[in-house]
Amino acid sequence: MDTTSLPGKELAAAINADTKQRAAALTEARRSPRLALVIANDDPASTWYVKSLNRAAERNGIACENVDLGVDATAEQIRSKLTELSGDASVDGIMLQTPLPKGVSLEDVGSAIAAAKDVDGVSPLSLGLLASGLPGFPPATSEAVVELAKFHAIPLSGRNVTVIGRSNVVGKPLAQLLLAENATVTVAHSRTTDLPAVTSTADVVVAAVGRAGLVTAEHIRQGAVVIDVGTNEDENGNLVGDVDAASVTGKASALTPVPGGVGQVTTALLLRHVVQAAESAR
Ligand SMILES: NC(=O)c1ccc[n+]([C@@H]2O[C@H](COP(=O)([O-])OP(=O)(O)OC[C@H]3O[C@@H](n4cnc5c(N)ncnc54)[C@H](OP(=O)(O)O)[C@@H]3O)[C@@H](O)[C@H]2O)c1
The missing domain is CATH 3.40.50.10860 (Leucine Dehydrogenase, chain A, domain 1)
Structure with a gap:
């Protein structure tokens, strides 16, 4: 099976173009x-x-x-x-x-x-607003995962999505955002027994752990979409994700690259939040 790459560059550029325009309008005003x-x-x-x-x-x-x-x-x-x-x-x-x-x-x-200035959604109040479906800023990284999937037309509604990682900044808010997209969400973590058994039934696997190469072909089913949030340094000082790209290539239907995937979109969304906060404040 061909594994399609899901880069973030084009989406980040579109978000940035909109942000730039809105920032210029705010500056002029x-x-x-x-x-x-x-x-x-x-x-x-x-x-x-x-x-x-x-x-x-x-x-x-x-x-x-x-x-x-x-x-x-x-x-x-x-x-x-x-x-x-x-x-x-x-x-x-x-x-x-x-x-x-x-x-x-x-x-x-x-x-x-x-909360009105919490552009990376880290305060407990922001997390609570998100969980309650009320307006607030979600953490940019979690939002980037959902936006990147939508941009590449990866369906989420009704799909089984497994998130590996349950931190307050990535895994938990991401689970909330995915629920809001009507996905059926499973959250795995370091105490999950038999991680491959849990992840290999998912349509979409999101890795947000911080361990290079943790996710391999045995963790995914044939045709699954794999989204890699991880940012780790390998032994040569290069940026690598949580997914062993060589291992899942040929089995996954699509994979986000690291670098050039979720990270680019994260920065763009964070800056969009700043402009949104400024617009609301005026
Ligand atoms: N691309 C971006 O813009 C961006 C932004 C933020 C973070 N990141 C990256 O995303 C990754 C996660 O960040 P984070 O802040 O959420 O990290 P974190 O706070 O360290 O949380 C890591 C999560 O992974 C789980 N975990 C650890 N080892 C595991 C294992 N062997 N199997 C299954 N789950 C395991 C942990 O479980 P427990 O809860 O049980 O300990 C925890 O929930 C990191 O690589 C970070 O650099 C990227």
């Missing part, structure tokens, strides 16, 4: 939409992501400010900065970078981000 990136780590992957977000924001006419609190920032300092930015009328969107300093949980400090 009053001021540029503004994103605050709050950082409390010196993690290389996070540093790389911040730089790439800075560049993408600039390309799309969004002002992006890095608020670096240092690696020793306490939960109280992070909460206090997030509360301050939440009350600052010149800031439209707030994104808290992970990893956070040891002992600081995203769920704890994330609750200090006002």
